[in-house]
Amino acid sequence: MKKELPIALSNRHIHLSKDHIEKLFGKGYELKKFKDLSQPDQYACEEKVDLVGEKNVIKGVRILGPARNHTQVEVSFADARILGINPPVRDSGDLDGSPGIKIVGPAGEVEIEKGVIAAARHIHLHTDDAERFGLKDKDRVKVRVGGERGLIFENVLARVSPKYALEMHVDIEEGNAAGAKNGQLVEIVD
Amino acid sequence: MKKELPIALSNRHIHLSKDHIEKLFGKGYELKKFKDLSQPDQYACEEKVDLVGEKNVIKGVRILGPARNHTQVEVSFADARILGINPPVRDSGDLDGSPGIKIVGPAGEVEIEKGVIAAARHIHLHTDDAERFGLKDKDRVKVRVGGERGLIFENVLARVSPKYALEMHVDIEEGNAAGAKNGQLVEIVD
Numbered sequence: 365m366k367k368e369l370p371i372a373l374s375n376r377h378i379h380l381s382k383d384h385i386e387k388l389f390g391k392g393y394e395l396k397k398f399k400d401l402s403q404p405d406q407y408a409c410e411e412k413v414d415l416v417g418e419k420n421v422i423k424g425v426r427i428l429g430p431a432r433n434h435t436q437v438e439v440s441f442a443d444a445r446i447l448g449i450n451p452p453v454r455d456s457g458d459l460d461g462s463p464g465i466k467i468v469g470p471a472g473e474v475e476i477e478k479g480v481i482a483a484a485r486h487i488h489l490h491t492d493d494a495e496r497f498g499l500k501d502k503d504r505v506k507v508r509v510g511g512e513r514g515l516i517f518e519n520v521l522a523r524v525s526p527k528y529a530l531e532m533h534v535d536i537e538e539g540n541a542a543g544a545k546n547g548q549l550v551e552i553v554d
Numbered sequence: 555m556k557k558e559l560p561i562a563l564s565n566r567h568i569h570l571s572k573d574h575i576e577k578l579f580g581k582g583y584e585l586k587k588f589k590d591l592s593q594p595d596q597y598a599c600e601e602k603v604d605l606v607g608e609k610n611v612i613k614g615v616r617i618l619g620p621a622r623n624h625t626q627v628e629v630s631f632a633d634a635r636i637l638g639i640n641p642p643v644r645d646s647g648d649l650d651g652s653p654g655i656k657i658v659g660p661a662g663e664v665e666i667e668k669g670v671i672a673a674a675r676h677i678h679l680h681t682d683d684a685e686r687f688g689l690k691d692k693d694r695v696k697v698r699v700g701g702e703r704g705l706i707f708e709n710v711l712a713r714v715s716p717k718y719a720l721e722m723h724v725d726i727e728e729g730n731a732a733g734a735k736n737g738q739l740v741e742i743v744d
Contacts, residue, residue: 441730442632453702453733485703512643513675513728514708534731538703540631541724541731543643 367497367552369487371509371532372402373539376443377426378413378467379436384476388413388469395429402529403488405430415439416466416473417447437465437480440537444482454481455521485538486521487552488528497552500524506554507532513543516553557687557742559677561699561722562592563729566633567616568603568657569626574666578603578659585619592719593678595620605629606656606663607637627655627670630727634672644671645711675728676711677742678718687742690714696744697722703733706743 385393389411396410409427415437422443436459444451449463464477487507494500501524508516517538532550534542544550575583579601586600599617605627612633626649634641639653654667677697684690691714698706707728722740724732734740 441733442726512709516706516708518704518706519702536632537727538731541728543631 368549369530370547371544371550372546374535376439377428379428379432381435382431384435384474387472387474390471402531414468417449419448420446435476435479438483440535451480451482453484455484485534486523487532489524490528491526493530494524505552507550508553509542509544509550511543515542558739559720560737561734561740562736564725566629567618569618569622571625572621574625574664577662577664580661592721604658607639609638610636625666625669628673630725641670641672643674645674675724676713677722679714680718681716683720684714695742697740698743699732699734699740701733705732
């Protein structure tokens with residue numbers, strides 16, 4: 365059986381805590397949904413913020429909702445170079461020791477002490493997909509992307525939950541390196 | 555025997571014809587060497603030019619010397635998106651059907667009709683290296699980069715010449731996707 369799944373390329377984005385949403389957008393502010401993402405209950409927001417690094421500013425960084433317990437900024441290595449920071453490659457939520465940054469919104473700004481990461485490539489699997497593929501949460505797998513820029517991503521984290529939809533997530537540079545388009549089918553090969 | 559070689563990440567750059575050097579910098583102009591590259595007789599120049607795309611301008615694009623028969627612009631997919639063009643993934647020199655662009659220098663500008671490519675990942679091998687590795691010119695090989703962002707690049711073109719030094723060339727996005735640093739050793743695995 366071919367273990368195929370669609371790939372999605374993540375551009376830079378930010379997840380905000382409730383507290384930081386209020387500091388950046390005002391007391392009692394609620395983020396507005398721009399569009400649903402493929403993972404259930406996850407959505408891109410209409411709102412954007414600016415990231416102010418030591419070296420440069422990146423304007424208009426999309427917020428993803430809903431609010432999380434901890435603010436998390438996900439950038440590519442290229443973004444990091446522009447900003448002048450050196451984020452680690454991390455799984456979502458694993459923020460200890462990561463650098464901070466200044467975030468500027470229309471109603472205020474926040475200086476976070478940690479939370480900037482380059483998201484580790486990973487796949488989301490619904491519990492049923494995981495069973496079908498013989499995988500369990502936190503397994504590491506290899507995933508092949510075909511085509512003229514074909515490659516095999518090693519060290520891909522499998523994340524399993526009944527709340528997930530089957531999809532691989534890579535950042536823009538990983539996607540471009542593989543010549544991958546959103547929705548293209550890729551294959552777990554090991 | 556491990557078939558190891560160093561990797562190098564290429565940022566956007568341009569190779570100019572003699573005619574275009576004169577159009578951009580003035581009659582009889584000679585490019586100034588900024589530093590030698592690892593391939594014999596190849597060098598980065600002090601001079602830079604601007605690329606003017608449909609959507610945006612990318613300023614300060616490094617010229618690599620010496621002059622070539624045909625002007626060739628090498629960009630990443632991210633650069634291409636900024637410029638608003640759609641370059642093919644091509645081996646160096648294979649420019650037919652590739653898009654053109656406007657190039658602006660201090661003494662003039664040139665509108666090329668073709669020549670913008672995303673350089674296909676490749677390895678340079680001296681004839682002696684090729685013999686040692688059992689490879690010949692135009693072979694396609696797989697190359698593994700280790701580390702937390704480890705991956706295996708497929709479809710890597712081998713280029714063999716007594717004028718080459720042993721090195722793999724990828725673009726910035728491919729290098730960042732693999733978490734690779736300039737000079738890091740990678741391995742031909744197939």
